[in-house]
Amino acid sequence: MKIQRKGQAGTMQSSDLMVIVEPADGLVIEIESTVKKQFEHLIRARLEQVLAKHGAEGARISVNDRGALDYAIEARLETALRRAGGLS
Amino acid sequence: MIADLIAPADIDAARTLIEACGLAFQPGYDDLVGVHEQGSLVAVGARAGRVLKMLAIAPAQRGGPLLGEIVSALVARGIEAGFDALFVFTKPAYAAAFEALNFTLLAAREQAVLLEFGNGLKHWLAAHSDGQHPGRNGALMIDGLTFSASHRRLIESAAGRVDHLYLFATAEDCRQQMADGVRDLINVVVLDLAQYRIDTASFPTYFLKVSDPVEKIRTELDATLFATRIAPFFGIARYFTGTADDAAARAIQAQGIAVCAISTPPPGDSQ
The missing domain is CATH 3.40.50 (Rossmann fold)
Known part of the structure; x- marks a missing residue:
């Protein structure tokens, strides 16, 4: 699925995350998190799983996380992808 | 809930809150938003282009979710307006509050700090790496x-x-x-x-x-x-x-x- 425009979802509230999806070459994931040291690899794995599930490509995914749980990460990313035209 | 502050009475309330927090009301912004609680304004913030400013939270409400709420709304609008990174210039004492929201400290002096949301500087440097x-x-x-x-x-x-x-x-x-x-x-x-x-x-x-x-x-x-x-x-x-x-x-x-x-x-x- 091709990303067509910029899309965002979520907030910077505690236990939430803000996801920004925009068109780019390849697939780039950038993560900022208040728990980056401990959990960056788990957040990345979860994001990659969701991206793979939808076959997303040609996107930069910028994530600002404040300690969100898995299901929030999944929901915010899917919403941002949908707004970016990458999901039908 | 985030509300746009447009009516003169709302703008006056914003000015009062901003001044009570030891800041100055500085006209010239694209968005001015606030949060009300029981009829009174408890949080306010503005965006002028890529710069967030005049972020003020009523003393009794500090340390809670209001700063995150205001900043989320302003950042979302800034990104919608086409900015890939947003700035906050503020007093050094407030740097930590923004760092907790994943802002990056770009420069600090005794009387002022600059923080950035998004990886704008990183992207700018990467775009100029051939130089x-x-x-x-x-x-x-x-x-x-x-x-x-x-x-x-x-x-x-x-x-x-x-x-x-x-x-x-x-x-x-x-x-x-x-x-x-x-x-x-x-x-x-x-x-x-x-x-x-x-x-x-x-x-x-x-x-x-x-x-x-x-x-x-x-x-x-x-x-x-x-x-x-x-x-x-x-x-x-x-x-x-x-x-x-x-x-x-x-x-x-x-x-x-x-x-x-x-x-x-x-x-x-x-x-």
Whole structure:
């Protein structure tokens, strides 16, 4: 699925995350998190799983996380992808 | 819930809250939003282009979710307006509150800090990585609206003293003329600092007192941003300037970059 425009979802509230999806070459994931040291690899794995599930490509995914749980990460990313035209 | 503050009564309430937090109400913004609780305004914040400003939370509500709520709304609108990164200029005491929201501290001085949301600087540097050259390099800022013959002599003189010379024009018109004017100088690179040059127009003063030396604070913050974030990326070890003893030069020197006074050589003396 091709990303067509910029899309965002979520907030910077505690236990939430803000996801920004925009068109780019390849697939780039950038993560900022208040728990980056401990959990960056788990957040990345979860994001990659969701991206793979939808076959997303040609996107930069910028994530600002404040300690969100898995299901929030999944929901915010899917919403941002949908707004970016990458999901039908 | 976030509300746009548009009615005069709402704007007055915003001004009162902002002033109660020791800040000044500074007109000139794209968005002014707030959160009400039981009929009264408890949080407020504004966005002017890529700059968030006048963020104020009622004392009784601090430490809660309100700052995150206001900043989320303003960042979302800024991104929608096409900015990939957003700035906050504020008092050093508030830096930690924004860092907790994943803002990155770009520059800090005694009276002002600059934080960024998003990886704007990282992306800017990556986009200019083809301008990276090894060696002992120098930097020269060119002020003024036109590129003149004396600029050219100044550049030649500075370029002869370093491996590569990075030129920064402060005005867009001048930048193009400069790029054309130095095309034949192989060790000169022209760069545009874009939003990473803090100029008078982009620097908000809402967190400063009227009696503060605003221009000095802005200049030092700008010089610190340059010396700590931009210069190391390009291997800049020398900073050429005509006025080696001003606030900018001192701030740059404090970061370990040699400040070299330079004056325009007379015509015919450029070799």
